[in-house]
Amino acid sequence: MTDYGIAFADSWPNPWIVTGQLPLPQSTLTSGRFRANPAPNPSPKSSDQESTPGVQTTLDEQLFDNRAMTKIAISQLAMHLDEAWRRVTFEQLDALLASDHWEEDSAFVKRAPFLTFLRFVIFAGPTRVPSLGVGHSGNTLASWRNDNTQINAEFMANDKAAVSFIQQVGRSKEAIVWHGDVADLRLFLQRNGVLDCIL
């Protein structure tokens, strides 16, 4: 993953602190009210408590859980996504992970590749919603198409993606294949003149 840093000032005391706004533990210690052990949060967050499904998981329940995983992943990034984009994607996931359409060779959406897809979407900002699919190994598949080009992408774990597209060059069709980090994908599409296919 990427290396990031958080800077601290060269001098002491560090300007991270604004005294008076938020007393440091030392100041409450003098009043005898400092707690050595941090108190637990009074309000439990939804993932705090261990839970178990009431009934052993059926296919319907597994599909519900898989839809839940994808939708929660999207929701956690909703502040960076267009509402219409989110709604259409939800509809596609509902169709993709519906028991009516489920076949023997269908696969569940894996979380890590799906997160890679979302990271690409927010970073590259495609305005067109792709057609979504799931590969046999659970990777997220996305396809964008316009009059001249169809871009097929497979999103994998750890920010990796494989992309192919076919372009009309003269009288021939040319297939171009790319594999790399999703942070570079937009640039790749731009360099090959097909960025407008996703915008």
Added chain:
Amino acid sequence: MTDQDHRSDRPSYRRPPVTEAVLALHFSAPIEFRFLDTYANKRKSQFPRIEDIIETTAAIKIGTANSVTSVRKIGKKLTNQYNNRIILANERQLSISHLAPYTNWEALIDDIRAEWSILSRHVSLSRITKLSTRYINRIDIPAPVGSVIDMTQYFLIGLTLPSLTSHNFVSTFYINCNLQDRDNIVSYTINMSGVNPPPLIDHISVILDIDCATVDNTPLRDDRVWELAWDLRDRKNAMFESCITDATRALFR
């Protein structure tokens, strides 16, 4: 005081950083599991996913190989069909979580009021003794690969490090503090941490998790409960605003 009388000092943000908002009611006496079960079944049409909340305990007898473990059902977890509303109903607490995208406080308080009115039909002897609300915010700060962020530009809460560390950078951190107000009305639990890896490319992300709870375990009249909830909300908002800078606010607008 009516709901309409309340005004929050928190600015209205176009893209609020809230990933989860929680409002919880705490009870005077434990609610029997069978009542929670009945309540969960009544809510099945709105919350189709129902799971048991379990408590696992283990006891080990020192000096022997004897150990005892037990698993006990203590409550119910209900999830709606959109997976963005979650209820945790256990022996001592009823809470509702709104996951992102955050709508507003009115929706949160309306939901808990509705759930309490259903649950309380079965548990008339149990009273609300305490309230708490928790907002988990994830603040995504643009930071191209390899860049270094001065956190004081974004936060008025943070770490104190000795000068020896000034030539290093922090890759992960976690801050937890519990504060009690001078009037002994509410307490705050603040958790702040870096998210590693950050969920967005070319960003760093920081969790600012603020929990505000009433301190006393005094039984509350039902009409006082919701008034107090609005007060908690305003205090929680004020605490959040006091922890961030205008540069941070600009990220949500």
